[in-house]
Amino acid sequence: MARYDGRVKIGVVQFPGSNDERDAVWAIERLGGSAELLWHGDRDLRGADAVILPGGFSYGDYLRCGAIARFAPVMAEVEEFARSGGPVLGICNGFQVLCEAGLLPGALARNGGLKFICRPQPIRVENPSTVFTRRTARGRVLTIPIKHGEGRYITDRATLATMEARGQVVFRYCTPSGEVSAAGNPNGSLDGIAGVCNEAGNVLGMMPHPEHAVDPAVGAGSADGALVLGSLIESLAGARA
Amino acid sequence: MTASLDLAESLGLTADEHERIVATLGREPTKAEIAMYAAMWSEHCSYKSSKIYLKTLPTEGPRVVMGPGENAGVVDIGDGLVAVFKIESHNHPSLVEPVQGAATGVGGIVRDIVSTGARPIAILDPLRFGALDEWRNRWLLGGVVAGISQYGNSIGIPTVGGEVQFDPCYRGNPLVNVLCLGIGRADRVIRARAERVGAVALLFGNKTGRDGIGGVSVLASRPFDSEAEAKRPSVQVGDPFAEKIAIEACLELAERGLLIGLQDLGGAGLCCATSETASRAALGMEVDLDQVPLREDDMEPFEILTSESQERMLAIVAPEDVAEAVAVCARWGVTAVAVGKVTEGDLVVNRRGEVVARAPARSLADEGPTYHRPARRPEWLDELRARDPLALPAPDDLGAALLDLLASPNICSKRWVFEQYDSLVQHGTLAGPGGDAAVLRVPGTGRALALSTDGNARYCLLDPRLGAAHAVAEAARNVACSGARPVSVTNCLNFGNPEDPGVMWQFAEAVAGMGEACRALATPVTGGNVSFYNQTEGENIHPTPVIGMLGVIEDASRALGIAWGAGRAVALLGETRAELGGSEWAWATHGFAGGAPPSLDLEAESRLVDLLASLAERELIESAHDCSQGGLGVTLAECAIASGIGAILDPATDLAPHAWLFSESATRAVVTCAPERLDDVLRTARAAGVPAAALGETGGAALEIRGVLRIETAALARAFEGALPAMLGA
Numbered sequence: 001m002a003r004y005d006g007r008v009k010i011g012v013v014q015f016p017g018s019n020d021e022r023d024a025v026w027a028i029e030r031l032g033g034s035a036e037l038l039w040h041g042d043r044d045l046r047g048a049d050a051v052i053l054p055g056g057f058s059y060g061d062y063l064r065c066g067a068i069a070r071f072a073p074v075m076a077e078v079e080e081f082a083r084s085g086g087p088v089l090g091i092c093n094g095f096q097v098l099c100e101a102g103l104l105p106g107a108l109a110r111n112g113g114l115k116f117i118c119r120p121q122p123i124r125v126e127n128p129s130t131v132f133t134r135r136t137a138r139g140r141v142l143t144i145p146i147k148h149g150e151g152r153y154i155t156d157r158a159t160l161a162t163m164e165a166r167g168q169v170v171f172r173y174c175t176p177s178g179e180v181s182a183a184g185n186p187n188g189s190l191d192g193i194a195g196v197c198n199e200a201g202n203v204l205g206m207m208p209h210p211e212h213a214v215d216p217a218v219g220a221g222s223a224d225g226a227l228v229l230g231s232l233i234e235s236l237a238g239a240r241a
Numbered sequence: 242m243t244a245s246l247d248l249a250e251s252l253g254l255t256a257d258e259h260e261r262i263v264a265t266l267g268r269e270p271t272k273a274e275i276a277m278y279a280a281m282w283s284e285h286c287s288y289k290s291s292k293i294y295l296k297t298l299p300t301e302g303p304r305v306v307m308g309p310g311e312n313a314g315v316v317d318i319g320d321g322l323v324a325v326f327k328i329e330s331h332n333h334p335s336l337v338e339p340v341q342g343a344a345t346g347v348g349g350i351v352r353d354i355v356s357t358g359a360r361p362i363a364i365l366d367p368l369r370f371g372a373l374d375e376w377r378n379r380w381l382l383g384g385v386v387a388g389i390s391q392y393g394n395s396i397g398i399p400t401v402g403g404e405v406q407f408d409p410c411y412r413g414n415p416l417v418n419v420l421c422l423g424i425g426r427a428d429r430v431i432r433a434r435a436e437r438v439g440a441v442a443l444l445f446g447n448k449t450g451r452d453g454i455g456g457v458s459v460l461a462s463r464p465f466d467s468e469a470e471a472k473r474p475s476v477q478v479g480d481p482f483a484e485k486i487a488i489e490a491c492l493e494l495a496e497r498g499l500l501i502g503l504q505d506l507g508g509a510g511l512c513c514a515t516s517e518t519a520s521r522a523a524l525g526m527e528v529d530l531d532q533v534p535l536r537e538d539d540m541e542p543f544e545i546l547t548s549e550s551q552e553r554m555l556a557i558v559a560p561e562d563v564a565e566a567v568a569v570c571a572r573w574g575v576t577a578v579a580v581g582k583v584t585e586g587d588l589v590v591n592r593r594g595e596v597v598a599r600a601p602a603r604s605l606a607d608e609g610p611t612y613h614r615p616a617r618r619p620e621w622l623d624e625l626r627a628r629d630p631l632a633l634p635a636p637d638d639l640g641a642a643l644l645d646l647l648a649s650p651n652i653c654s655k656r657w658v659f660e661q662y663d664s665l666v667q668h669g670t671l672a673g674p675g676g677d678a679a680v681l682r683v684p685g686t687g688r689a690l691a692l693s694t695d696g697n698a699r700y701c702l703l704d705p706r707l708g709a710a711h712a713v714a715e716a717a718r719n720v721a722c723s724g725a726r727p728v729s730v731t732n733c734l735n736f737g738n739p740e741d742p743g744v745m746w747q748f749a750e751a752v753a754g755m756g757e758a759c760r761a762l763a764t765p766v767t768g769g770n771v772s773f774y775n776q777t778e779g780e781n782i783h784p785t786p787v788i789g790m791l792g793v794i795e796d797a798s799r800a801l802g803i804a805w806g807a808g809r810a811v812a813l814l815g816e817t818r819a820e821l822g823g824s825e826w827a828w829a830t831h832g833f834a835g836g837a838p839p840s841l842d843l844e845a846e847s848r849l850v851d852l853l854a855s856l857a858e859r860e861l862i863e864s865a866h867d868c869s870q871g872g873l874g875v876t877l878a879e880c881a882i883a884s885g886i887g888a889i890l891d892p893a894t895d896l897a898p899h900a901w902l903f904s905e906s907a908t909r910a911v912v913t914c915a916p917e918r919l920d921d922v923l924r925t926a927r928a929a930g931v932p933a934a935a936l937g938e939t940g941g942a943a944l945e946i947r948g949v950l951r952i953e954t955a956a957l958a959r960a961f962e963g964a965l966p967a968m969l970g971a
Contacts, residue, residue: 016482016485016486016489016573016574017395017482017485017486018397019395019396019397019485019663019666020397020666022667023666023667023668026668027668055666056397057394057395057481057482057485059482060395060480060481060482060483060485061395061482062482115387115390115661116390116391116394116661116662116663117660117661118659118660118661118662118663118664118665119660145665147394147663147665147666149390149394209665211668212665212666212668215668217671217797217798218665218668218669218670218671218682219664219665219668219670219673220665
């Protein structure tokens with residue numbers, strides 16, 4: 001267990017089949033936070049100020065993605081934490097788990113092109129006032145990689161209208177110049193949706209991987225993910241001060 | 242004919258081999274024993290046709306910790322860490338069932354790396370298919386890529402490179418080679434040995450079923466015919482989730498120091514894992530098949546012993562550590578059971594209270610037959626070699642010729658393939674697919690590792706000795722272009738039917754050429770894999786040795802890519818000769834595969850490789866890209882495409898323009914530097930004995946070679962990126 005040293009502390013859940021949990025820990029630490037892994041079988045968040053559900057293929061995702069992970073013992077704690085206003089970020093598989101757990105509306109279906117896609121992806125900030133986006137601005141284009149086979153966001157029109165009205169659509173896929181269009185939509189998501197939050201704004205799910213865009217030397221060559229994770233760390237530090 | 246011999250022959254053993262078994266045992270073998278010998282003495286497991294040649298390869302060097310004969314090669318990379326790497330083929334399974342064949346190819350090599358206690362950090366996939374105008378080859382490509390994608394992505398290891406090449410010779414026999422790289426602690430390298438009498442053999446991972454029985458003998462060690470589909474039950478089915486949790490369990494077992502030995506169950510299954518671990522320690526093992534968790538209760542002993550069900554590991558654990566080891570596995574959701582005990586006697590296998598097999602472990606694992614098969618240079622080679630590539634008509638429009646070449650199957654961008662792979666997980670990918678070498682950060686250090694896989698089968702067809710040397714040289718050059726110093730080699734030797742003297746000659750020549758190049762470049766061979774019988778309907782593939790080269794970059798911040806900046810000076814290192822034999826231009830434009838491959842001076846190659854690494858270390862150059870398939874024209878175009886920045890260059894050559902542009906002369910690279918450093922770069926190169934010339938300067942929106950061609954970079958990119966999706970109708 002990481003020693004508590006006054007830094008904000010973020011718990012990253014490790015399900016069997018999680019792949020990006022160490023990447024999330026690494027990214028948080030690089031940005032000045034402290035992070036530790038939370039075991040799926042423990043009903044204990046170990047005093048975390050925020051929780052990340054990481055990418056991967058929890059339990060192999062042989063059923064619908066995230067459908068088994070939502071029943072993991074730790075998820076009961078995560079749900080309670082989320083309902084009491086604690087910040088929860090689901091990335092990729094974590095987004096799928098949050099939808100399956102009913103903490104976020106909608107679902108994630110197989111990509112329109114039926115193939116896994118791994119590439120740097122421009123996304124546009126639609127709501128900069130969440131704890132995850134306060135360091136960004138409305139309309140700002142971030143380049144953050146996607147890597148998923150089932151990331152096509154779907155929901156019904158009525159729900160979408162409510163979400164729009166409440167500012168729950170946080171990110172949309174776009175072209176490099178910021179245009180939300182078929183050309184900028186990699187997986188056929190409804191209205192180009194790449195990330196959504198709950199009504200209270202404390203639970204965010206996103207398919208792009210901010211933890212893979214904090215060091216421009218690796219991977220996508222972008223550090224825009226630091227704006228998302230940095231917003232969270234800054235918000236937590238501010239809340240504590 | 243006895244029933245015993247009958248069974249032996251149906252499993253691929255010869256009458257002589259059967260006789261040898263009888264002599265070893267002093268009696269007729271049981272059914273289970275025949276199956277065990279058939280599997281262990283198969284070409285795939287025993288290397289019986291290749292080992293006399295493989296013995297000639299250089300395998301030692303200052304960095305080599307563990308060489309051939311173990312699960313994978315282990316190389317010292319400093320800071321108390323080792324790099325573990327190996328390449329393997331899964332060719333025949335992928336022809337029969339491309340998705341599962343490729344997926345289980347990934348699973349198998351990853352377990353080899355994990356067996357040493359190292360965490361896998363990268364996968365590379367060299368692939369070969371028949372021409373894409375046939376639907377079946379498009380289907381195979383799609384299936385193989387989907388299999389690698391599904392399996393590799395699910396287990397959280399980035400797929401960072403490889404190659405995809407097409408040639409009609411792979412029509413009935415695609416090649417699926419998979420290389421895996423891991424990082425481990427030097428003081429904790431686990432060996433595949435049952436070192437201690439009384440130690441417990443712990444089997445963990447998936448249950449054992451009837452899949453993959455006969456994989457090594459029926460699938461991997463025989464040529465193919467039209468009945469290939471009927472062999473589908475011999476292909477294993479992958480379960481990446483089981484692999485993922487088995488990997489994590491293995492790494493925790495290693496971390497806690499609970500392992501005496503560890504080996505994965507791959508070809509020949511439990512029979513191979515028990516006999517090899519025991520034989521390496523010169524011991525025996527008592528195995529109880531009743532303890533093996535089975536998918537079907539009524540499996541026969543020979544089925545349990547030779548099943549190739551995936552995602553299984555065999556750990557050798559001290560008796561006092563068994564409870565803790567089982568608990569570690571249980572925490573990861575992995576079932577572990579004690580199935581045997583290390584002894585001083587034979588390998589003894591029990592089932593339902595009866596001994597079903599008893600044989601010296603070494604007779605299975607190490608004392609298989611060795612063949613000196615006849616080898617003879619094929620007569621058809623003279624005619625191929627006599628063809629003159631310089632007699633081919635020169636193109637009227639060199640710009641159009643370059644665009645055509647960029648859009649040709651072997652040169653064009655493989656983005657359609659590599660975007661289906663997760664190349665980012667583990668946050669260490671400094672250079673992913675699409676460049677010269679993949680570059681990965683070594684976690685917790687300032688170092689990086691570079692890896693490249695290379696092999697030009699057309700060169701090897703025309704001259705297997707020279708072609709194999711080229712594969713080593715090109716791989717070293719690629720690694721050096723990323724700023725690394727090449728340190729060692731793993732190889733995957735894909736050849737036709739070894740019972741054909743022409744194929745055996747190709748093999749002997751290729752191994753000789755590989756050995757010469759590895760010696761000259763001081764890159765010992767740490768392991769690899771031989772895949773024979775790549776023959777379908779009597780057609781052998783071209784000899785296709787694939788080299789995986791590992792390099793070390795001491796300071797990761799000095800790693801180089803192929804993209805150049807604007808306003809930089811461009812220099813060509815090395816000498817361009819009119820060498821179009823075996824070239825991609827001749828093949829793509831004229832369907833011509835003939836002449837002699839480019840010449841290769843290994844000493845000169847060694848000088849270039851050293852020069853590239855030291856120019857990178859001294860931060861004199863900012864980008865580097867080697868010249869190989871498609872020649873200088875393709876190299877320059879790729880630099881321009883990668884950066885979106887053009888250049889204005891002067892050819893300054895006496896060669897015919899198309900020969901200058903498309904010659905595949907070896908030992909060359911294009912580098913860029915700040916203009917004020919150009920003189921220093923050229924001087925340093927000449928002092929190192931490497932010819933060097935300024936070519937011009939980067940900038941603008943077009944690649945212009947004065948008097949030869951001028952093409953907008955956007956048009957180069959369209960040709961390069963658009964070709965594969967168009968060929969696949971995607």
